[in-house]
Amino acid sequence: LIGITVDKALDFPGWYQQILTKGEMLDYYDVSGCYILRPASYAIWEQIQQWFDAKIKGLGVQNAYFPMFVSSRVLEREKDHIEGFAPEVAWVTKAGSSDLEEPIAIRPTSETVMYPYYSKWIRSYRDLPLKLNQWNSVVRWEFKHPQPFLRTREFLWQEGHTAHLTVEDAKQEVLDILDFYAGVYEELLAVPVVKGKKTEKEKFAGGDFTTTCEGYIPQTGRGIQGATSHHLGQNFSKMFNVSVENPLGSDHPKLFVYQNSWGLSTRVIGVMVMIHSDNKGLVIPPRVSQYQAVVIPVGITKKTTDAERSNIHASAKAIEDRLKKAGIRAFGDYNDNYTPGWKFSQYELKGIPIRIELGPKDIEKGQVIVVRRNDSRKYTVQLNELETRIPEILEELQRDLYLKAKELFDTHRVIVEDWKDFVPNLNRKNVILSPWCGVMECEEDIKDSSAKKDDGEELEQDEKSPSMGAKSLCIPFEQPELKQGQKCIKCSRPAIQYCMFGRSY
Numbered sequence: 001l002i003g004i005t006v007d008k009a010l011d012f013p014g015w016y017q018q019i020l021t022k023g024e025m026l027d028y029y030d031v032s033g034c035y036i037l038r039p040a041s042y043a044i045w046e047q048i049q050q051w052f053d054a055k056i057k058g059l060g061v062q063n064a065y066f067p068m069f070v071s072s073r074v075l076e077r078e079k080d081h082i083e084g085f086a087p088e089v090a091w092v093t094k095a096g097s098s099d100l101e102e103p104i105a106i107r108p109t110s111e112t113v114m115y116p117y118y119s120k121w122i123r124s125y126r127d128l129p130l131k132l133n134q135w136n137s138v139v140r141w142e143f144k145h146p147q148p149f150l151r152t153r154e155f156l157w158q159e160g161h162t163a164h165l166t167v168e169d170a171k172q173e174v175l176d177i178l179d180f181y182a183g184v185y186e187e188l189l190a191v192p193v194v195k196g197k198k199t200e201k202e203k204f205a206g207g208d209f210t211t212t213c214e215g216y217i218p219q220t221g222r223g224i225q226g227a228t229s230h231h232l233g234q235n236f237s238k239m240f241n242v243s244v245e246n247p248l249g250s251d252h253p254k255l256f257v258y259q260n261s262w263g264l265s266t267r268v269i270g271v272m273v274m275i276h277s278d279n280k281g282l283v284i285p286p287r288v289s290q291y292q293a294v295v296i297p298v299g300i301t302k303k304t305t306d307a308e309r310s311n312i313h314a315s316a317k318a319i320e321d322r323l324k325k326a327g328i329r330a331f332g333d334y335n336d337n338y339t340p341g342w343k344f345s346q347y348e349l350k351g352i353p354i355r356i357e358l359g360p361k362d363i364e365k366g367q368v369i370v371v372r373r374n375d376s377r378k379y380t381v382q383l384n385e386l387e388t389r390i391p392e393i394l395e396e397l398q399r400d401l402y403l404k405a406k407e408l409f410d411t412h413r414v415i416v417e418d419w420k421d422f423v424p425n426l427n428r429k430n431v432i433l434s435p436w437c438g439v440m441e442c443e444e445d446i447k448d449s450s451a452k453k454d455d456g457e458e459l460e461q462d463e464k465s466p467s468m469g470a471k472s473l474c475i476p477f478e479q480p481e482l483k484q485g486q487k488c489i490k491c492s493r494p495a496i497q498y499c500m501f502g503r504s505y
C-alpha cells in the first residue's frame with residue numbers, strides 16, 4: 001500500500017476516491033453506483049447507529065422492519081409525491097426465467113409500505129403517538145454521476161415515521177430529531193452544520209415542511225444536505241386513512257393524525273471524510289473511529305538484542321492492554337518486518353487518530369510519545385498518567401477537528417445584499433446569506449443567473465453544468481436582522497427573510 005498520489009486541492013474527486021480505497025474504508029463494486037463498506041467505514045456507521053438509536057429510544061421511538069418490496073399498486077397510491085421520483089424506482093420484473101405477474105418495486109423510501117399498516121393499527125387516540133424507525137437500506141436508481149457515500153444507488157440509512165394526535169406534538173418532534181441530527185454531525189463527526197427550513201421548491205413535496213442540517217465542503221465551497229426531518233401534516237394520513245375516533249365523542253368527525261418522517265444516511269461518512277481528511281490519507285474523529293490509538297515500538301535496530309526487543313514488545317503490549325482496559329479502542333503493531341516509518345505512513349493513511357511510540361529511551365524514562373494524526377502535534381505522556389492523558393488528548397483532537405471545520409464554514413458563509421457581489425462570492429467558495437422574497441420563480445432565477453462568470457459572462461462550454469448555479473440550501477433558523485424596507489437580493493420584491501444559497505452536491 002503506497003501513499004496518496006493525488007493532491008486534495010488539485011483533483012478533489014480523484015483524491016476522495018483514493019483515500020477511501022487506500023484507507024480501506026470502501027471498495028468499488030461491479031454494479032455501477034454500488035460500493036462495499038469495509039470494516040473501517042462500517043464501524044463508523046455503527047457508532048452513529050448506537051448514538052442516534054439511544055437518542056430516539058429516549059423519545060419513545062421503537063425500531064421495526066418492513067419488507068423491501070413494494071407492489072406498484074401500493075407505491076403509486078401517492079401520485080404527486082411519486083411523480084418526480086418515478087425514474088429512480090428500481091423494479092423486480094422476473095424470478096428466474098419467468099416474468100412476474102406484476103412488477104415489484106424495491107423501496108426507495110418506506111412511506112407507502114408502512115402507512116397502510118399505520119391505518120390498520122391506529123384505531124383510537126390511545127394508540128397515539130406511534131413512533132417507528134427502520135435501520136435499513138433503500139435503492140434509488142439515480143443517473144447522476146455516482147459518488148461513494150454521497151450519491152449511491154443503494155445506501156444505508158434510518159427512516160423514522162411517526163404519527164401524532166396533535167400538530168404541536170408532531171412539530172416539536174421534528175425539531176427534536178433535527179437536533180439529534182446536528183448532534184451526529186457536530187458531536188460525533190466534528191462537522192459543523194446550519195439548521196434551517198427548506199424552501200417550498202427544495203422541500204419534500206409530499207410533506208408540509210422540511211427542516212434540514214446543511215454542511216459545507218471547504219475544498220469545493222459547496223453546501224451539502226446532511227439529514228432531513230419532515231413534518232408531513234395530514235397529507236399522508238388523509239391519503240392512507242390514518243385516523244382515530246374523535247376523543248370528544250363519536251358524533252365528532254374522525255381525526256386524521258399528524259405525521260413526521262425523518263432520515264439520515266451513510267452520506268454523513270462522505271461529508272466527514274471530505275472535510276477532515278488530507279493528502280496523507282484519512283483523518284477520522286476519535287469518537288467514531290474504529291481504532292483510536294495504535295501502539296508502535298520504535299528504536300529497534302540491528303544492534304538491539306533479542307532480550308531488549310522482546311522487552312520493548314512486552315512493554316508496548318502492556319500499554320495496549322492498559323488502554324483497552326481504560327475503554328480506548330487501541331491496537332499494537334509489533335510486526336518487525338516493517339519499519340516504524342512505514343507503519344507511521346500506513347496508519348496516517350488509515351486515519352488512526354493518535355499513534356503511541358515506545359522506544360528503549362522511553363521505557364527508561366517511563367514515558368511514551370503520542371503523535372496526533374490531524375496535525376502531527378507531539379505529546380510526552382508519563383506512563384503513570386496514561387489512562388488520564390490519552391482520553392484527554394483524544395477529546396482535544398475531536399474538539400480541534402470541529403473548531404477548524406467551524407472556522408472554515410463560518411469564514412465562508414457571507415452576507416450578500418447586492419446582486420453584483422453574489423457570483424463573485426460563489427466563485428470564492430462561499431455560501432451566501434441573502435435577503436430574499438421567498439418567491440419560487442425568483443429562486444429559479446437566482447439559480448440560472450448564478451451559473452455565470454464573475455462579470456456575468458457565460459461560463460465556458462466545459463464549465464457549464466447544472467450544479468454551477470446556486471440553489472437555496474435552507475432558510476436558517478438563526479436569521480440576521482432584516483433592515484426596514486430591505487429588498488430581495490435578486491428581484492425588486494420586498495425581502496421576507498434571509499436565505500442561505502450556494503452551489504451544492
Ligand SMILES: O=C1CCCN[C@@H]1CCCn1cnc2ccccc2c1=O
Pocket residue numbers: 081082085086088089108109110111140158159160204228230261262263
Ligand atoms: O427524506 C425522507 C426521510 C425518510 C423517509 N422519507 C422521507 C422522504 C423521501 C422522499 N423521497 C425521496 N426519494 C424517492 C425516490 C423514489 C420514490 C420516492 C422517493 C421519495 O419519496
